[in-house]
Amino acid sequence: MSNSLFSKKNMKLIKDPLNDSNPISIQVLGICSALAITIMLENAFVMSMAVLFVMVFSSLFVSLLRNLIPDRIRIIVQLVVVATLVITVDQFLKAFLFDVSKQLSVFVGLIITNCIIMGRLEAFALANKPGVSVVDAIGNALGYTWILLVVGFVRELFGTGAIWGFKILGTEGDTEALLSIPGYEHNGLMLFPPMALICVAVIIWIQRSKNTKLIEAN
Amino acid sequence: MLENVNIIIKGIFIENMIFAYFLGMCSYLAVSKTVKTASGLGLAVIFVLVVTVPLNYLLENHVLKEGALTWLSPEYAEVDLSFLGFIMFIAVVASVVQLVEMVVEKFSPALYGALGIFLPLIAVNCSILGGALFMQERQYETIGQATSFAFGSGIGWWLAIVALAAIREKIKYSNVPAPLRGLGITFLITGLMGIAFMSFMGINL
Numbered sequence: 001m002s003n004s005l006f007s008k009k010n011m012k013l014i015k016d017p018l019n020d021s022n023p024i025s026i027q028v029l030g031i032c033s034a035l036a037i038t039i040m041l042e043n044a045f046v047m048s049m050a051v052l053f054v055m056v057f058s059s060l061f062v063s064l065l066r067n068l069i070p071d072r073i074r075i076i077v078q079l080v081v082v083a084t085l086v087i088t089v090d091q092f093l094k095a096f097l098f099d100v101s102k103q104l105s106v107f108v109g110l111i112i113t114n115c116i117i118m119g120r121l122e123a124f125a126l127a128n129k130p131g132v133s134v135v136d137a138i139g140n141a142l143g144y145t146w147i148l149l150v151v152g153f154v155r156e157l158f159g160t161g162a163i164w165g166f167k168i169l170g171t172e173g174d175t176e177a178l179l180s181i182p183g184y185e186h187n188g189l190m191l192f193p194p195m196a197l198i199c200v201a202v203i204i205w206i207q208r209s210k211n212t213k214l215i216e217a218n
Numbered sequence: 219m220l221e222n223v224n225i226i227i228k229g230i231f232i233e234n235m236i237f238a239y240f241l242g243m244c245s246y247l248a249v250s251k252t253v254k255t256a257s258g259l260g261l262a263v264i265f266v267l268v269v270t271v272p273l274n275y276l277l278e279n280h281v282l283k284e285g286a287l288t289w290l291s292p293e294y295a296e297v298d299l300s301f302l303g304f305i306m307f308i309a310v311v312a313s314v315v316q317l318v319e320m321v322v323e324k325f326s327p328a329l330y331g332a333l334g335i336f337l338p339l340i341a342v343n344c345s346i347l348g349g350a351l352f353m354q355e356r357q358y359e360t361i362g363q364a365t366s367f368a369f370g371s372g373i374g375w376w377l378a379i380v381a382l383a384a385i386r387e388k389i390k391y392s393n394v395p396a397p398l399r400g401l402g403i404t405f406l407i408t409g410l411m412g413i414a415f416m417s418f419m420g421i422n423l
Contacts, residue, residue, distance in 0.1 A: 028401060031243035032344045075341060076312045083305040091301060106351040109304050113344045115244040193240055194412030201398070201405035208397035216400030 013135045017143035019211065023116045024147045025204045026214060030116035033107050034148055035196040041164045044152030046100045048145035050093070050108065052138070054085045055117050059137035062121050063130040078121050079112065086111045116140055151199045159190030222366040224423040229370020232423070235345045236378035236408075237415040239352075242345030246379050247404055249336060256383035259336055260376030264369070266340050267349050270314050271368035272361055274307050274350040282306065300354070307350040315341040345375055382408060 023029045033051075038044045058081050062069075069077050090108045093101040101108065111117070120140055125133040156162055161169035161177060170177025171184050189195055208214045235241045242263070249259045280286050282303055287294035319337050323330045330337070340346060349371050358364045385407055394403045 025401070028247055029244055031247065032240050035243065036240045075338065076309070076316070079308050079312055079342070080305065083308050087301060087304050090304070106348060106355060109351050110241070110344050110348055112304060112308055113342045113347045115342065118342050189413075192412075192416060193238065194409040194416065196240075197405045197409035197412060201402050201409065204402040204405065205395075205397050208402065212396075215396050 010132065010135045013132065014139035014142065017139040018146065019143075019207070020214070022143045022147065022207070023119070023140050024144060024200065025207055027116075027119065029119045030114050030144055031200075033110060033114060034144070034151065034200070035193060037104055037107050038148055038152040038155055038196055039159070039191055040103070041149065041152040041156045043100055043103055044148040046093070046097060047104060047107065048141070048148050050089045051111060051114060051116070051144060052141040053089060054082060054111055054114075055120065055137040055141045056134055057085055058082045058117060058121060059125040059133040060130050063125040063128060063133035066126050069126075074126070075118075078118060082117055082121075083112050116144055147200070147203060150203065151196055154199055155190045155195060158187045159195075161186050222362055225363055225366040226370035226373070228423055229367055229372075230374040230377060231415070231418045232421055233371075234374040234378060234415055235348065235371045236375060237412040239348065241348040242343045242375055245336065245339060245343055246375075246382070247401065247408075250379050250383040250386055250404070253380060253383045253387060256379045257376070258333060259340075260372075260379050262333065262337065262340055263343065263345060263375050264372030266311070266315060266318065266343075266346055267368040267372040267375075268365060269318075270307075270311050270346060271349050271353055272365050273310050273314070275353055275358065275361055275364040277306055277310065278303065278354050303351075303354055307354075308347055311346050311350070312341045345371070378411070381411065 017023055021027060024031060024034050030051075033047060037047050058078070061081050062078060065077075086109065089111070090101070093104070093108060120137060124136045128136070153163065156164075157168065161167055167177040168179060169184060169186075170180045171182070229235075233239065236243070236246055245259065250256050278286075278300075280289065282299045284298035284300065285295050286299075287297050315338060319330075322333070322337065349368055352371075353364050353367060356367075358367060382404070386404065389403065389407075398406070
């Protein structure tokens with residue numbers, strides 16, 4: 001018996017990580033890269049696409065190999081699969097998106113240790129068929145993506161007044177900006193790492209206020 | 219000598235693994251509920267960093283860098299294997315952690331039981347691989363500098379997680395708003411601590 005592509009079970013696999021079991025705000029995975037590279041929206045988007053690519057293919061390969069991997073060395077095998085995919089992504093970024101690659105610097109390599117990828121491989125791909133594993137990977141990658149995009153959007157807009165490089169807000173006399181407000185100053189603190197933590201904290205606050213099931217017991 | 223001390227101080231305060239670079243956040247947030255477990259994990263991270271970064275340094279300088287293979291034969295002078303860095307570094311880290319796990323299990327079963335699942339999880343801790351990648355990016359000149367960097371970064375990570383655990387123990391009896399309880403307030407505290415550590419920015423050693 002095989003489920004059709006849009007069956008209820010598969011849709012649940014995609015919808016859950018967007019809210020109820022979001023990898024960043026609920027499962028507490030993949031925090032490192034979410035915070036460090038969200039200074040600009042473009043970087044956040046490229047990183048999300050890189051993680052999506054690595055997650056989908058690593059879930060696929062590990063799921064295909066799941067009956068052949070001995071238990072003692074399974075972490076090393078998973079790491080090798082993920083590392084190979086990340087090397088591919090890194091070379092691709094260096095070739096076609098060099099500016100972004102320079103800003104992402106070591107964090108492209110750190111996709112290897114991105115807890116979401118290892119977490120989903122351990123929790124799902126090792127025990128499930130390739131088809132569902134890929135759907136699960138896509139769901140979690142999308143959950144990760146939307147948080148990255150929101151934080152990147154807020155930080156870039158209030159930190160530099162731009163969205164994806166297009167200037168929107170500016171002080172008086174700033175001819176490039178769409179909206180020149182007299183006396184407006186960019187919030188430089190947004191460009192520093194701690195603000196990303198505070199942005200995610202606010203997202204968690206809003207998410208858990210709306211969905212009271214997720215509040216932690218004391 | 220002074221250069222090494224400077225690198226250690228930079229690793230603890232100015233380029234703190236947690237507050238400046240956000241490496242190792244997942245286990246940092248998950249294991250910081252009590253000071254005892256936080257300190258244990260921090261010490262384990264220091265140990266793994268100090269063992270793996272020098273090993274990776276030797277690997278980088280004698281196998282991977284451009285021109286590194288000249289000790290094999292002069293005709294390999296133009297071979298640049300640095301793209302294999304990721305896979306080699308993570309293989310070294312995973313093997314060292316597996317070795318440490320086996321040694322600890324044999325010689326100190328009590329410690330092995332206390333650390334539990336977190337010992338193998340250090341292998342995928344971003345701060346360990348991050349340490350190796352920063353070492354590769356910054357091209358330290360001697361193995362002494364690379365080891366000092368590992369030591370300093372490890373102590374910085376330990377300091378950060380123990381400080382957070384201490385604060386979390388204290389706020390157990392505070393009135394944190396329900397949606398912020400647990401993870402949310404931890405993010406806010408870490409953010410505020412990060413802003414505090416920003417006061418070290420710009421110090422040139």
